[in-house]
Every structure is written in structure tokens, then in C-alpha cells.
Amino acid sequence: MNRLSVNLGKLQLTNPIITASGTCGFGYELSPYLTTLPGGIVLKGLTLEERQGNPTPRIAETPAGILNSIGLQNPGLAKFKQSYRTKIADIDTCIIANISGNTVEEYARLTEELSKLAEIDAIEVNISCPNVKKGGMAFGTDPIAAHQVVSEVVKRSSLPVIAKLSPNVTDIRVIARAVEEAGADVISMINTMLGMKIDIRSGCPVLGNIMGGLSGPAIRPIAIRMVYQVAQVVDIPIIGMGGVRTLEDVLEMLMAGATAVSVGTATMIDPALPSRLVQELADYCREKEIVNLKSIVGMALPSEMNV
Amino acid sequence: MSQICRSQIIEVLHLNDRYSCLQIYAPQIAETAQAGQFVNLQVGEDGSIDPLLKRPFSIHRIDRELGMIYLLIKVVGVGTEKLQKMKAGQGLEMIGPLGHGFRLQNTGKALLVAGGIGIAPLYELAVQLSESGVEVTVLLGVTDQKDLILSTVMEEYDPQIIMVNPGVSSQRKGLVTELAAECLSSKEYDQIYVCGPEPMLKALHQQLGSNLINSQFSLEERMGCGVGLCFSCVCKVKQDDGTGEWKHERVCTCGPVFMGNEVVF
Numbered sequence A: 001m002n003r004l005s006v007n008l009g010k011l012q013l014t015n016p017i018i019t020a021s022g023t024c025g026f027g028y029e030l031s032p033y034l035t036t037l038p039g040g041i042v043l044k045g046l047t048l049e050e051r052q053g054n055p056t057p058r059i060a061e062t063p064a065g066i067l068n069s070i071g072l073q074n075p076g077l078a079k080f081k082q083s084y085r086t087k088i089a090d091i092d093t094c095i096i097a098n099i100s101g102n103t104v105e106e107y108a109r110l111t112e113e114l115s116k117l118a119e120i121d122a123i124e125v126n127i128s129c130p131n132v133k134k135g136g137m138a139f140g141t142d143p144i145a146a147h148q149v150v151s152e153v154v155k156r157s158s159l160p161v162i163a164k165l166s167p168n169v170t171d172i173r174v175i176a177r178a179v180e181e182a183g184a185d186v187i188s189m190i191n192t193m194l195g196m197k198i199d200i201r202s203g204c205p206v207l208g209n210i211m212g213g214l215s216g217p218a219i220r221p222i223a224i225r226m227v228y229q230v231a232q233v234v235d236i237p238i239i240g241m242g243g244v245r246t247l248e249d250v251l252e253m254l255m256a257g258a259t260a261v262s263v264g265t266a267t268m269i270d271p272a273l274p275s276r277l278v279q280e281l282a283d284y285c286r287e288k289e290i291v292n293l294k295s296i297v298g299m300a301l302p303s304e305m306n307v
Numbered sequence B: 001m002s003q004i005c006r007s008q009i010i011e012v013l014h015l016n017d018r019y020s021c022l023q024i025y026a027p028q029i030a031e032t033a034q035a036g037q038f039v040n041l042q043v044g045e046d047g048s049i050d051p052l053l054k055r056p057f058s059i060h061r062i063d064r065e066l067g068m069i070y071l072l073i074k075v076v077g078v079g080t081e082k083l084q085k086m087k088a089g090q091g092l093e094m095i096g097p098l099g100h101g102f103r104l105q106n107t108g109k110a111l112l113v114a115g116g117i118g119i120a121p122l123y124e125l126a127v128q129l130s131e132s133g134v135e136v137t138v139l140l141g142v143t144d145q146k147d148l149i150l151s152t153v154m155e156e157y158d159p160q161i162i163m164v165n166p167g168v169s170s171q172r173k174g175l176v177t178e179l180a181a182e183c184l185s186s187k188e189y190d191q192i193y194v195c196g197p198e199p200m201l202k203a204l205h206q207q208l209g210s211n212l213i214n215s216q217f218s219l220e221e222r223m224g225c226g227v228g229l230c231f232s233c234v235c236k237v238k239q240d241d242g243t244g245e246w247k248h249e250r251v252c253t254c255g256p257v258f259m260g261n262e263v264v265f
């Protein structure tokens, strides 16, 4: 019996560690560094058409974090099917596609096409990218738009649907409830927080696209707070992420109410980290005689919630 | 294949307050490293939050027999300052060797053009080219007197030097592109290798004309992961379909060395 296995609705993972979209390429770039596979790998955000993304510099370091403004550079659906899917075919874990679009119809078409691919096990709907002009975060900051996109994706998908939420909102619970009502199987959160950095020598913004998304340890307390809030108002499982880097951070995220935990920025710094976290979590469970992670998920929630 | 490894600093040679040369024991990396490849190294202590990211540095010299690699470092900020202050015996976590290095040909004449710290990867290149019998000419453009120390790094290849702000009249004032133009008009070169700041790369790229096809450019871009995961480090290269359109490619995995006729400035 694998004590690390978790269920995310219809999706079963061998362990609760997942690598976050945009920080593990299309999986094949990361897999050579992985000795133990994480329970899931979320691919770089895909759009219907190929995108070249934003001008450089696209990354800047900030206290305990990074700002990125990649702008969803990706090969587009056609090239993905042609040249990328074969590269992920023999990575033996749950492969999750992450999708973005300018319109609801684009999300729906991507869903239909990706549902047909044997390599893909679930679809994560990115309604929270802060780095593109149209779509992206615009859908994720309005409950009505979020509901509309997610319900259309759910309708067209034969795979489990994960809705990825933006932290750039006043009350994330409203959006969480909207996507649950729209039929999402899982919620993943959080995407990056919109931020900015200025080079005081030149007086200019550092990023080519001026603003970017903040990730890394700096945002962890925000992510913990939001997972804790959302866990109290939805019944579907949550994938928690934002600044996770150590076993302690994983445990904190589980206790806040997440069923699985994604690592993003920390994988960029150390590509072997996801494997190490799986092993450390296994050791921890053995040591503490935890036979099912359910016993720590949501431990910090108010007692009437803690089932 | 690149590896994540714990290496050890053998010596930190302070060339002056701006430049240092690190000798590092990293046999796994030295074994397979090619000229023009780089390593991504952690500059803070384990689990460091500031600085958070690893830093990319070209492999300056390789000593396979002793399992050593050398890095030439210019101090520009927090990370490079920390590196310069490191002591022999300290451990360093690094990933390498990374990226695609120079594609060497074993015959003819080679022109190596460096701008400042761009000299770093050209040393190992010069060693390997001359070992295979290629005639090597090195041009070095620097800003000021302090940068002159970079020429000593290349001493055995007798670099021709040009300076933006010369201190004495015996030193030639100007840009390295001028030196390159003179060399190319007086002699035929079969291979041209360029590494330096972007304005210099761009100017040379425009000036090379029919020589572009024999040229290789080592590019630099702000990096996140160094191993192809994050798409932070892109540059523009020509589409393969012959339309003349460009696309973004990752410098860390497709480069840092690109053919002159494929890169777009």
C-alpha cells in the first residue's frame, strides 16, 4: 500500500508532489534530473496558436522571489502534437496540460483536442496568467467569466479539469466557488502575484514587459492564507502552490487544506528538488506512522471543517 | 549530459578588484565539458533565499586530467561579489556542463573577437583550436585600464587590444569592431568566434557580411533555470522555414553559441 498516493477527484496520483506549469518545460527537459517521479507534471501553458512571448529581460530577482514575464511562449497546439508529445510519452507519471486562450472558444477547442491525446491525463485551465494582454487573468478575476470558461471546458473535456486561480483578487473564495459550481474537479492555486522592479541606476523597469508575476518563498504566506480560505468554502480538492521549497513547506500547505502540492520556482533553482521532496515526505510519513495523508490535510482548518 | 554536483573551490585568484579566476574541482563536469558551454552555480549558502537563483558562468578553462574547471568572473552585483570573496576549500553546488558550445573546425585560420569579460569562454576555445593546428588571432576590446588584466589571461595568444578610454597614448583608442574590420580586410579567416556585450555582437553581426556563415556568436541573456525549464532566456533566431521570420529560442539549451547566420539582432 502506497501511503503517499492521493486522489484528486477522478485523478489518482502516486504521490502529492507536482511540478508547476512554466517551471518544468514540457517535462522532458526536467525528467533527466528526476530520480523519483513526482505524482504529476504540469506542462508549460499551451495556446491554440504558437506564441513567441514577451521581450527580454523576462526574469528578475527580488527579495526571496522572482518576477517573470514570459508571456506564455509556447509552440501552439499543432506543433505540440507534432513534435512534443512523443518526448513526454515515456515519462511514467500523470501528465497535466495547462491551457490558455483569448476567448472561451479557444479554451474549448484546446480542451477537445488535448482530451484526445493518450499522453495527457488532465487539463489545467489557466485563468490566471498576469503576463498576457487578453484572456488569462481577465477570466480569473471575474467570477462570471471564470464560471463561463470553466463550464465550457468541463463540457468539452473527457479528462479531469483543474481550474488554476489567480491571487490578484480581493476575495479568492468567490472565484473558487464559481469554478466549483462550473464543474471543475480540482482547484489549483496560486498563480503569480503581479509585481514590478525598477533599476535605480537607469531609472527604468527591469522587465521587458514592465510588470511580471512574483513567485517563490516571498508569496508563500499569501498562498497558505488563500488555500486555507478556499478549503473552507469548496468541497473539491485543492493543489496548493506558491513558494514551496522544503518538506516543511509541503506539510504547511497540506495542513492549510491542500490535497497535493506543486513546486515551481524551487524546481528552477534545483531540478532534483521534486524527487527529493517525494522521498522526504515518504520518510516523514514512515517516521510519524502516517498511513494516509488525509490525516494531515486540512489539519489547521477550524475544527468543524476538519473531517 | 549535465549533472548537479557539489564541487570544491581549489583557488580564488584575485586578478584585481573587478576580476577573479576560480579554480574548481568538478571532475564530472570537466570530463565532458566543451569550449563555450557554461555552468549554473549557486552563489549563496544551501537554501539561500537571497540570492535565490543560481548564476550562469562560461567555462573558461578545462583540465580533464586533474578534473578541474576554471571560471573567469567579473564582479557586477551581489552574487559575483560573494563568489569573489569565496575561499579555497569551500563547496559550491553547480549544474553543468550546460548548453551547446562552439563547433570547432580543425583547419585554417580563426579570428576570436572578445568584448570585456566575453574573453572568458574564448580561452578554452583558443587552446583547443591551436592544439588542432588552427592559426588563432585574438582581438580584445576593453573599457579602461582595469580591464587590461583580461589580456594577461590570454597572454600566450598575444591578443590585440583596443580601449574605449585609454589612459596613455601608446594604447589604441576605439572599439573592437574597428580591429575586426581591419583584420578581415587584410586576411581571410575560415572561422570567426565572437563573445561580448550585446551592442558589440550586434555591430559585428552587421559588419560581417558574407563572413556570417563562418561565424559563431556566444550570447548572454538573463537566466532563471539554465536548463530549459522556464523560457526566461530567449533570443531571436531565424525560423527554419525560410520565410525570414524570427522565433524565440532558449539561450540556455539551444545556445549559448549560435551560428552567425541563424541569430537575429
Ligand SMILES: Cc1cc2nc3c(=O)[nH]c(=O)nc-3n(C[C@H](O)[C@H](O)[C@H](O)COP(=O)(O)OP(=O)(O)OC[C@H]3O[C@@H](n4cnc5c(N)ncnc54)[C@H](O)[C@@H]3O)c2cc1C
Residues within 6 Å of the ligand: A061, B038, B051, B055, B056, B057, B058, B059, B071, B072, B073, B074, B075, B076, B077, B078, B079, B080, B081, B117, B120, B121, B219, B220, B221, B222, B223, B256
Ligand atoms: C551563458 C552565460 C555565460 C556567462 N558567462 C560569464 C562569465 O564567464 N563571467 C562572468 O563574469 N559573467 C558571465 N555571465 C554573466 C553573469 O551570469 C552575471 O554577471 C551574473 O549572473 C551576475 O550576478 P550578480 O548576482 O553579481 O548580479 P546581480 O546583482 O544579479 O545583477 C547585477 C547586474 O548584472 C547584470 N546581470 C545579471 N545577470 C545577468 C546575466 N545572466 N547576464 C548578463 N547580465 C546579467 C544585470 O545588468 C544586473 O543589473 C554569463 C551569463 C550567461 C547567460
Ligand SMILES: Cc1cc2nc3c(=O)[nH]c(=O)nc-3n(C[C@H](O)[C@H](O)[C@H](O)COP(=O)(O)O)c2cc1C
Residues within 6 Å of the ligand: A020, A021, A022, A023, A044, A045, A046, A068, A070, A072, A098, A126, A129, A164, A190, A191, A192, A214, A215, A216, A217, A219, A241, A242, A243, A244, A262, A263, A264, A265, A266, B224, B230, B231
Ligand atoms: C517562469 C514561470 C513561468 C510560469 N508559467 C506559467 C504558465 O505557463 N501557466 C501557469 O498556469 N502558471 C505559470 N507559472 C506560475 C506557476 O505555475 C506557479 O503557479 C507560481 O510560480 C507559484 O508557485 P512557485 O512560487 O512555487 O513558483 C509560471 C511561473 C514561473 C516562475
Ligand code: FES
Residues within 6 Å of the ligand: B222, B223, B224, B225, B226, B227, B228, B229, B230, B231, B232, B233, B234, B250, B251, B252, B253
Ligand atoms: S534559463 Fe530557464 S529556460 Fe533558459
